[in-house]
């Protein structure tokens with residue numbers, strides 16, 4: 369993992385119970401980057417005494433899991449910074465516990481930088497915007513279903529190495545765009561729209577399990593992958609889906625074909641990422657993981 373060569377290792381000593389050697393009582397934490405934009409992602413890795421059983425992080429009063437990484441007694445996790453996180457410098461804590469009630473804590477600083485998300489103002493016929501009660505109920509039901517799905521956590525890392533673009537086209541509508549339709553603020557854009565032709569293959573951006581295949585009101589034909597560690601990727605407006613819920617897929621596997629189903633102005637791929645419920649910019653996950661090696 370090249371990027372980490374440049375990081376300062378931060379060791380916070382833990383004092384409790386009887387003293388043994390320093391190395392034995394130290395929790396080492398690396399994190400990258402140390403300044404994250406709204407909608408960005410931070411990689412956190414901790415290593416400590418062999419006796420450690422559980423490790424988790426804490427950010428803004430919420431826990432985020434850090435899974436056993438399988439080598440050198442390390443635990444790793446991704447911290448997603450939701451697009452609406454207030455810009456400030458926050459404490460990032462890593463807490464490790466062993467089987468004997470010893471607690472090792474490391475407190476670090478993570479700065480969240482403001483992003484000037486653009487605002488788009490649109491006027492549309494009200495029939496396209498205002499939903500009848502039945503449709504509204506459907507939309508709310510689907511939103512809840514996705515929210516519940518994104519709260520899930522698989523204590524297993526299914527992804528490996530770099531995340532990749534599901535289609536090669538560039539971004540046409542940026543992450544975080546705020547939309548005002550007929551004078552009313554609507555949901556911001558929580559993914560990126562990528563240029564692609566109708567029927568173009570949509571590829572898995574990393575390995576994972578297919579968590580959802582369905583036709584949703586706004587998103588149309590949709591596939592959602594669970595990559596483990598609370599990380600999900602979604603692929604919307606497809607013309608065709610080619611996988612089933614529960615399928616295991618590898619990076620680059622074909623999930624379906626580009627389309628314009630649901631509320632969509634024309635063929636394109638909407639690609640979204642959630643990390644432990646946080647709405648993050650898929651392109652920031654690409655940048656973060658491009659230097660990761662297994």
Ligand SMILES: [Zn+2]
Pocket residue numbers: 541557559560561637638639
């Ligand atoms: Zn979109």
